[in-house]
Amino acid sequence: MLKDAAKFEPKIVAFCCNWCSYAGADGAGTARKNYPANVKIIKVPCSCRVNPMFILRAFQRGADGVILCGCHPGDCHYSTGNYYTRRRMALLMSMLNFMGVAEDRFRVEWVSAAEGAKFAEVMNDFVVQITALGENVKLRDLRCKK
Amino acid sequence: MQKIAELMRAKAVELLQSSKAERVLAWRAGEFFYDNAPAAFNDVDACQEIVYNEFCPANLAKYLIEATKQQKKTVVFLKPCDTYGVNQLLKDHRIKREYFYAVGTPCSGMLDVKKIKELGAKAITQITCEDNKVIVETPYGTKEFAKEEVLLDKCMMCKGNEYKIADEELGEKLEPIQFVGDRFAAVKAIEAMSAEERFAFWQEELSKCIRCNACRDICPACSCEQCIFDNQEAPVGGKAAADDVEEQLFHLIRAYHVAGRCVGCGECARVCPQGVKLGLLNLKFIKDINQFYGAYQAGEDATTPSPLVSYKENDPEAEEAVQRRG
Numbered sequence: 475m476l477k478d479a480a481k482f483e484p485k486i487v488a489f490c491c492n493w494c495s496y497a498g499a500d501g502a503g504t505a506r507k508n509y510p511a512n513v514k515i516i517k518v519p520c521s522c523r524v525n526p527m528f529i530l531r532a533f534q535r536g537a538d539g540v541i542l543c544g545c546h547p548g549d550c551h552y553s554t555g556n557y558y559t560r561r562r563m564a565l566l567m568s569m570l571n572f573m574g575v576a577e578d579r580f581r582v583e584w585v586s587a588a589e590g591a592k593f594a595e596v597m598n599d600f601v602v603q604i605t606a607l608g609e610n611v612k613l614r615d616l617r618c619k620k
Numbered sequence: 621m622q623k624i625a626e627l628m629r630a631k632a633v634e635l636l637q638s639s640k641a642e643r644v645l646a647w648r649a650g651e652f653f654y655d656n657a658p659a660a661f662n663d664v665d666a667c668q669e670i671v672y673n674e675f676c677p678a679n680l681a682k683y684l685i686e687a688t689k690q691q692k693k694t695v696v697f698l699k700p701c702d703t704y705g706v707n708q709l710l711k712d713h714r715i716k717r718e719y720f721y722a723v724g725t726p727c728s729g730m731l732d733v734k735k736i737k738e739l740g741a742k743a744i745t746q747i748t749c750e751d752n753k754v755i756v757e758t759p760y761g762t763k764e765f766a767k768e769e770v771l772l773d774k775c776m777m778c779k780g781n782e783y784k785i786a787d788e789e790l791g792e793k794l795e796p797i798q799f800v801g802d803r804f805a806a807v808k809a810i811e812a813m814s815a816e817e818r819f820a821f822w823q824e825e826l827s828k829c830i831r832c833n834a835c836r837d838i839c840p841a842c843s844c845e846q847c848i849f850d851n852q853e854a855p856v857g858g859k860a861a862a863d864d865v866e867e868q869l870f871h872l873i874r875a876y877h878v879a880g881r882c883v884g885c886g887e888c889a890r891v892c893p894q895g896v897k898l899g900l901l902n903l904k905f906i907k908d909i910n911q912f913y914g915a916y917q918a919g920e921d922a923t924t925p926s927p928l929v930s931y932k933e934n935d936p937e938a939e940e941a942v943q944r945r946g
Binding site: 526527530531534547548554557558560561562563564565566567568569571572573574575576577581582612 | 807811813815817818819868869875879901904909912913927928929931932936937938942
């Protein structure tokens with residue numbers, strides 16, 4: 475189906491951990507659950523592999539929304555990785571807010587390998603949310619006065 | 621303060637002569653009496669040049685990295701607030717305890733000569749402190765200021781007069797600064813703004829940056845052996861090579877990099893030649909950490925792990941934490 479050229483299609487980067495969320499995305503496919511093609515998945519070994527700079531870079535390079543998915547706390551393949559992620563990302567989110575940049579373009583979700591349906595649901599919901607927010611101007615344009 | 625300087629010189633000479641140390645880190649007079657700079661003194665004669673007055677704000681902690689590398693036992697004079705930086709460097713394994721001898725040096729607050737000049741004192745010849753008054757002598761007459769008006773911003777966040785690490789203390793402890801208010805007041809003021817105002821504030825503030833890296837160089841928590849910002853080949857290396865967006869990211873990442881390890885010394889903001897309110901980013905992280913994960917002061921000791929390398933199973937989720945902040 476051809477897409478309406480005038481309709482805004484957000485670009486969304488999803489960092490998914492290898493052990494849970496990436497498998498969750500697979501699960502969504504196997505279960506024939508749809509989620510929009512706006513979501514581009516980047517596989518990482520663990521959610522705690524994601525440096526705050528990854529998130530900022532994704533925004534700078536044109537992402538309208540960034541979502542980080544990992545195993546549920548307590549289920550990390552490496553035992554504790556996602557606990558660190560949780561602390562780091564809470565601080566990053568709070569800082570984005572402090573700098574006047576909408577923190578609702580960035581989300582952290584825990585999706586297990588068995589939660590294909592949840593993966594699709596989360597992605598659908600996030601795409602709707604970002605589409606409503608419109609194009610990311612501030613984070614891409616987080617620059618000095620000209 | 622003059623008395624303390626004499627004690628420092630005597631102590632430096634004593635430690636060098638007894639071969640307890642090979643080198644002394646202290647302050648030396650600059651071109652004017654109000655721009656003292658950190659300096660290393662290698663022999664007894666040189667120690668006579670040690671100065672100490674209300675214009676020795678620099679924290680000498682970071683120079684201990686070099687002392688550790690050279691494996692030279694070094695005497696270092698530390699004001700109470702400087703001791704936090706030393707503990708942090710110890711915790712980060714950047715310095716070794718056996719290579720320095722810490723001498724606690726009393727402090728009653730450091731003055732900001734920029735503030736004094738802005739208040740109209742020109743061609744300053746002498747500055748004396750009496751209790752909470754600062755008397756400034758100039759060829760055009762004497763001016764008197766309240767100490768509160770001319771203290772360095774970082775001294776307005778004084779942490780008290782306790783040394784967190786010291787092999788010995790010089791003389792009596794001095795009274796800590798008495799006008800310390802809420803150190804998060806400025807952060808709270810920004811939080812109270814609308815998102816648009818906050819964005820405009822930081823855009824204005826960070827656009828002043830010339831990327832001199834002074835904030836990085838002075839920071840006792842920012843002490844990597846190799847730094848990406850020194851790599852001329854990297855696109856983030858310097859202002860000229862960088863996209864404008866890098867300025868914002870630089871500051872965000874600089875502050876993030878030291879989150880949980882920042883002792884809140886305020887040196888980054890003090891040394892900034894452009895007067896960027898950098899310290900606010902660090903303070904924001906400190907405030908959030910305290911609020912989300914319980915009160916924590918980096919540098920309080922050399923062993924407690926930083927909140928970002930520890931966790932609790934019931935920590936708030938990111939969204940929840942941001943909302944809870946209120």
